[in-house]
Amino acid sequence: MLHTTLELETKKVRGIGVLKWMLLYYPLRYIVFATIFAYIGLNNVQFFEEIQIQIMAKMLEFVHISSFQIGGFFFVGNMASASEIVLPVYTEILFLIFFPTFAITARINLKRRLKFLECGVLCFFVFLLVQFLAIVVMNMLSILSTTGFMHTSIYLTIISAGLLIELALFSNIIMPNKFKIRPLIKRRYIKEYIYLITTLSGSFILMYLLLNFVELDTEGPIVSYALLEFNMVTILTFGYFLSFFPHKVKTSFRLRQAKKSEENQEQYNVFSFIAIHPYVSFIVIAYNEEKFIKRCIESIDRAASTYAGNVEIIIVNDGSNDRTFAIAHDSVKNLKHCRGRVFSIPNSGKGFALRYGLERTSGEILFRIDADSVVGENALAPIINHFSDPKVGSVSGMLFPLRATSIWQKTVALMFIYYISIVKRAQELADSIIVQAGAFCVFRKDALIRSGGWASDQYGEDGEITNRMARFGYKAELELESRVYTDFPKTLIELIHQRTRWNVAFYHSRGRNLDIVREFKSPRSIVFMTNLISHGSGFAHSLIWGYLIASLIALDFSLLDLPSFLGITKFAVIQLLIYSVQLSVLAYSLTKLGKIGYIKYFPVLRLLGFIFSTLVRTQATEVLLYWSSNWSSYDKSSFEALRREVRKSVDPSS
Numbered sequence: 001m002l003h004t005t006l007e008l009e010t011k012k013v014r015g016i017g018v019l020k021w022m023l024l025y026y027p028l029r030y031i032v033f034a035t036i037f038a039y040i041g042l043n044n045v046q047f048f049e050e051i052q053i054q055i056m057a058k059m060l061e062f063v064h065i066s067s068f069q070i071g072g073f074f075f076v077g078n079m080a081s082a083s084e085i086v087l088p089v090y091t092e093i094l095f096l097i098f099f100p101t102f103a104i105t106a107r108i109n110l111k112r113r114l115k116f117l118e119c120g121v122l123c124f125f126v127f128l129l130v131q132f133l134a135i136v137v138m139n140m141l142s143i144l145s146t147t148g149f150m151h152t153s154i155y156l157t158i159i160s161a162g163l164l165i166e167l168a169l170f171s172n173i174i175m176p177n178k179f180k181i182r183p184l185i186k187r188r189y190i191k192e193y194i195y196l197i198t199t200l201s202g203s204f205i206l207m208y209l210l211l212n213f214v215e216l217d218t219e220g221p222i223v224s225y226a227l228l229e230f231n232m233v234t235i236l237t238f239g240y241f242l243s244f245f246p247h248k249v250k251t252s253f254r255l256r257q258a259k260k261s262e263e264n265q266e267q268y269n270v271f272s273f274i275a276i277h278p279y280v281s282f283i284v285i286a287y288n289e290e291k292f293i294k295r296c297i298e299s300i301d302r303a304a305s306t307y308a309g310n311v312e313i314i315i316v317n318d319g320s321n322d323r324t325f326a327i328a329h330d331s332v333k334n335l336k337h338c339r340g341r342v343f344s345i346p347n348s349g350k351g352f353a354l355r356y357g358l359e360r361t362s363g364e365i366l367f368r369i370d371a372d373s374v375v376g377e378n379a380l381a382p383i384i385n386h387f388s389d390p391k392v393g394s395v396s397g398m399l400f401p402l403r404a405t406s407i408w409q410k411t412v413a414l415m416f417i418y419y420i421s422i423v424k425r426a427q428e429l430a431d432s433i434i435v436q437a438g439a440f441c442v443f444r445k446d447a448l449i450r451s452g453g454w455a456s457d458q459y460g461e462d463g464e465i466t467n468r469m470a471r472f473g474y475k476a477e478l479e480l481e482s483r484v485y486t487d488f489p490k491t492l493i494e495l496i497h498q499r500t501r502w503n504v505a506f507y508h509s510r511g512r513n514l515d516i517v518r519e520f521k522s523p524r525s526i527v528f529m530t531n532l533i534s535h536g537s538g539f540a541h542s543l544i545w546g547y548l549i550a551s552l553i554a555l556d557f558s559l560l561d562l563p564s565f566l567g568i569t570k571f572a573v574i575q576l577l578i579y580s581v582q583l584s585v586l587a588y589s590l591t592k593l594g595k596i597g598y599i600k601y602f603p604v605l606r607l608l609g610f611i612f613s614t615l616v617r618t619q620a621t622e623v624l625l626y627w628s629s630n631w632s633s634y635d636k637s638s639f640e641a642l643r644r645e646v647r648k649s650v651d652p653s654s
Helices: 002-024 026-043 045-062 089-096 098-105 110-140 146-172 190-214 221-228 232-242 244-264 293-305 324-333 350-358 380-388 407-429 445-450 461-471 492-511 514-518 524-537 539-555 562-593 596-629 636-649
Strands: 067-070 073-076 280-286 311-318 339-345 365-370 373-375 392-401 440-444 475-486
Touching: 026 045, 026 089, 026 098, 026 539, 026 596, 045 067, 045 073, 045 089, 045 110, 089 098, 089 110, 089 146, 089 539, 098 110, 098 146, 098 539, 098 596, 110 146, 110 596, 146 492, 146 524, 146 539, 146 596, 190 407, 190 524, 280 293, 280 350, 293 311, 293 324, 293 365, 293 373, 311 324, 311 350, 324 339, 339 350, 350 445, 350 461, 365 373, 365 380, 365 445, 380 392, 380 440, 380 475, 392 407, 392 445, 392 461, 407 475, 407 492, 407 562, 407 596, 440 445, 440 475, 445 461, 461 475, 461 492, 461 514, 461 524, 492 524, 492 596, 492 636, 514 524, 524 539, 539 596, 562 596, 596 636
Parallel strands: 280 311, 280 365, 311 339, 392 475
Antiparallel strands: 067 073, 365 440, 373 475, 392 440
16 A cells, blocks of 8 residues: 555656646647647637738728729729739747747736737838839739738748747847947958859849749648748748859869969968968867766867967966866877966856966967867868968857767758858858857967957857957958767757757847847848848747647638648648758768768758757747846846756756
8 A cells, every 4th residue: 555655646746847848848838828829829810811911902992093992802002903902910929929928927027028029019010011112013013912921921921920929039139249340351252142142133033033933822720831931031941052163163163272372482471461370379268078088188189280380379267167177278288289287267258268268378379179079180280271360350160960870860960061161151152251260260360369369258259259340340261171070969868958948049149239230331231130030030949849739729720621631732832842952962061071961860850950949949939038028138147047047947057
């Protein structure tokens, strides 16, 4: 009897634990309430549409454009040549439920809850405005049609929703102080703008033609979800793939120039006043890295053996409570091809530790790598060649897994190859790399110092310094031949922890340089803006499960008629075509890197993308909102509180 009672008590405790976890795990609360709000919206879709039609009719009347309703259908134009206008109501509902969902579920104060609801109301009126402008412009150009308007309005809805979601988040999250910048280098960005406009325009036209091929003139929850795959992210992605060939031409030209420069110069580069083999400093920040620090130091020593110039290692022990300092100190004593110094400071965060290390370097070129990484033996020379151009401020290399035993490590390796060799390569052509990876990036010391050095007391210092140096006029480039091998998370849980912390960093790394969106001299302003739009519109994927569940309940599968089914089939065919192009370019990059075997993890990569957008992004955002509700300004004390909250709620290992 006692044994049975204990079993019942144990099950009861476990049940309470599971219930507590379900209540505390934010993404689950988020999906539940998203389902509720989606159900309410979809149950009142006709009322919602009728309100918009009435307002739209008044707006069109104000600019003397005829419109009328027949049998619940809305037409614009004269009776003889009118076009039916289908407002993207279902797509609007998908995005509008974001605002009350965060307002209700996030651990925020009343002021921020009201701000979210205000942004939701603003979003509704912005939807009306962009559709009104689309009708007016298309009517003036005599190209107004049912299908054309539907596709145009959905594009505009997704873009405006992405911006409004980012506005709601950036206005509710406490941000670091923004940098006011005057460029140090006067540059013209004509070639970069030509490239960006050409690739974006070509990609947009191609996507628009594909949408017209689908020929959908009705909308519903399932169709609106399918159309999300043809939004700004898809346009950008296709543009990245279109950059493949121009990048190959540029790389070949640069290699020829570097070879010619090396042949014609003996000791100094006459253009940049940096020695052909400049003094190199490695900065390694270590926090509880006793398992890896020796391996990292030894790899730098081996790389130094293949380099003709002087190399030093500056190790900053950031308040470790293990044997990191002792092991690093002993390893430095055994260096054969370079020299090193070890410094120990109280735990202060990576940004402060990097600034501390920067002040103690002697080199003209600074390599920043993580303590759990191993430098490729021939990594130095290729990446240093870029600095023959005096405008180059930073160059990042290629990241590979040190060991890839789990499916998650292999998939993350594929993710890095995809991002670096395709996305970042395309951004480089427009001189608009958004983030130079903190795990492995090389800087011109003078440029780094003149730009103000790394920001302390914030997450995402790598992305922040990338954009700040670019605003001063320095180029950010890429070198795939320089490689570093690093430890990737072995399990899915470890990966979720890491990526949630990185998502926390997104807001602060962008927040300090938010003025980029107004600095149109450089194409970076457009790339930066599209990055924000993509991030904001990506929240639709975090809402989609609740939205689809609610749509099936509210609409009783009524949208699965033959026209909708045929349209979705065409969407699937187009999506397969896009994936085929992606896989072809990715397979080429993998073959060149000797990693073609990773191609089979592409489906897992897609799964990870969904997990990151559904679970990771929402949890990181809620943590920042909760923290922001408890502080009135951004300073050292509030940042330390954020670090504690991140360790507690996001990544216990950080």
